[in-house]
């Protein structure tokens with residue numbers, strides 16, 4: 315293999331410095347599967363890792379960032395994979411404790427590698443990326459708790475972001491009526507309604523309770539929440555009897571100050587979503603669904619921008635400032 319390029323992140327004087335550098339195959343960590351990376355994507359976690367050394371995402375800098383990738387197997391010491399196989403990797407230690415996807419080549423354990431399902435291209439796999447996978451996991455979790463479209467509207471927070479937008483489009487595809495919450499209501503209403511299929515777009519002020527109380531008017535059958543933070547107790551208070559929230563995020567903060575009343579008086583369920591260590595068998599199933607019944611009709615509409623490795627530092631700043639609008643796809647292989 316010739317030299318290749320990757321985004322190197324270092325912690326210098328308590329600041330993350332990122333540069334595109336040249337590496338050799340010997341620089342890659344151990345693993346059974348060597349992959350030529352075609353695409354990656356920018357997720358909130360990449361933004362944290364690329365801008366804030368104290369975020370806790372990365373314990374030991376330096377690191378090649380990038381928590382997801384799609385590409386083609388170059389060689390494999392594990393018989394499950396052959397040269398030429400198209401594959402996806404998300405989560406585990408990728409881009410966190412093990413060199414990641416913002417790299418023209420990656421070497422990873424075979425146990426992390428998911429075959430690209432039929433019905434998805436490598437590009438589409440990273441339009442979804444970790445955000446899409448997390449949205450799919452959230453929708454799947456609601457279904458496993460018995461939520462169905464006829465039960466009422468579903469609320470999705472952080473709607474202009476990756477997880478939120480994907481969840482809206484997937485729920486719409488399954489026949490749900492979706493209400494979207496966005497701080498950028500004024501700018502994003504067309505995108506969320508005409509593009510993704512939300513029925514209504516609400517500002518966070520419109521879902522917050524005027525007078526704080528543990529139980530309020532029952533507004534939604536289910537909620538997909540990638541934001542968390544101060545909105546959380548008010549959302550739980552407005553779930554239907556037997557309703558369910560799939561909680562995946564902390565963009566709004568990590569504090570959780572609620573009461574037990576929605577749980578013990580309305581049988582409300584709160585399901586935690588973790589995409590990093592989600593069991594392998596479930597991954598295979600979910601990626602299969604993302605290639606079929608969960609695949610939004612116009613997946614491309616969720617792409618805000620397509621960038622290269624050199625553009626990543628600016629994209630990290632943008633996602634941390636909450637200025638994203640859908641997904642940032644990273645074209646890692648040259649000339650695709």
Ligand SMILES: NC(=O)c1ccc[n+]([C@@H]2O[C@H](COP(=O)([O-])OP(=O)(O)OC[C@H]3O[C@@H](n4cnc5c(N)ncnc54)[C@H](OP(=O)(O)O)[C@@H]3O)[C@@H](O)[C@H]2O)c1
Pocket residue numbers: 356357358359444445448471472473474475476477478495496497498540541543561562563564565566567587588589590633636637638639640
């Ligand atoms: N559990 C898991 O395995 C998992 C996997 C992937 C992502 N996540 C988490 O899910 C969240 C979303 O990830 P993402 O990649 O979709 O990020 P993203 O594209 O940046 O979307 C996050 C959205 O949340 C809203 N937001 C951001 N900062 C906020 C704040 N301070 N207060 C309220 N709302 C805020 C914004 O939407 P509006 O401006 O439209 O309101 C923003 O677009 C992150 O917290 C991430 O860590 C978790």
